[in-house]
Amino acid sequence: MLMTAVMMAILLITPNSTALLAIVLILAGFFLNIGWSGFTSFAMNITTNSTYPFAISIINSGGNLGGFFAQLIVGALLDATHNYTVAFSYFVLILVLAFFILLTLTEFKPAVEPRKDEAVKVETAAE
Numbered sequence: 001m002l003m004t005a006v007m008m009a010i011l012l013i014t015p016n017s018t019a020l021l022a023i024v025l026i027l028a029g030f031f032l033n034i035g036w037s038g039f040t041s042f043a044m045n046i047t048t049n050s051t052y053p054f055a056i057s058i059i060n061s062g063g064n065l066g067g068f069f070a071q072l073i074v075g076a077l078l079d080a081t082h083n084y085t086v087a088f089s090y091f092v093l094i095l096v097l098a099f100f101i102l103l104t105l106t107e108f109k110p111a112v113e114p115r116k117d118e119a120v121k122v123e124t125a126a127e
Contacts, residue, residue, distance in 0.1 A: 003031040005095035011112065012088050040065075046108045070094075 007028035009093050043055040052080045 001035045002099045008092045
């Protein structure tokens with residue numbers, strides 16, 4: 001997440017070069033998507049097999065809400081300032097804030113469910 005913020009900050013100072021802008025945007029997207037596995041594995045560590053689907057649905061819903069509201073906020077920033085630097089600075093600010101929030105999370109031991117498989121009893125018929 002921090003590397004995504006760094007790439008977005010670099011985007012703010014990147015000269016008007018199509019190839020360089022493409023590289024910076026591709027790297028920003030790459031680093032942004034690397035973080036997804038951390039979010040899903042965090043839920044795996046604090047839930048059980050039966051509660052994980054609900055936990056990941058909450059995480060996914062939060063991500064979707066963030067994607068929805070980010071567009072509205074950036075649109076409002078662009079309408080108010082007519083400046084893309086302000087819009088990308090908003091992304092950098094939110095990513096750095098999210099990074100510091102992630103630092104406050106504590107890692108849990110994975111939840112272990114008791115085994116449910118029982119030994120099959122074989123009955124032999126007495127003759």
